[in-house]
Amino acid sequence: MRVNLVQIGNSQGIRLPKAVIEQAQLTEELDLEVEKGAIIIRSLRRPRADWEQDAIACHANGEDNVDDWDVTVHE
Secondary structure (H helix, E strand, O other): OOOOOEEEOOEEEOOOOHHHHHHOOOOOOEEEEEEOOEEEEEEOOOOOOOHHHHHHHHHHOOOOOOOOOOOOOOO
């Protein structure tokens, strides 16, 4: 797909079609990387984004018992 650089204030940018944004599942906040003459754009993944949902699922499955966390292997 060909796109043109457009003037945005003192900078330049590109316009991404809505279909491309949806297909790439881009979010409002992006990670931008330059590598060997290419620009890589990814949705910014927050490292702990799903922890709350995972903790709820863990509790619902009874997998959140932490009684043995203070036990060492050789006890």
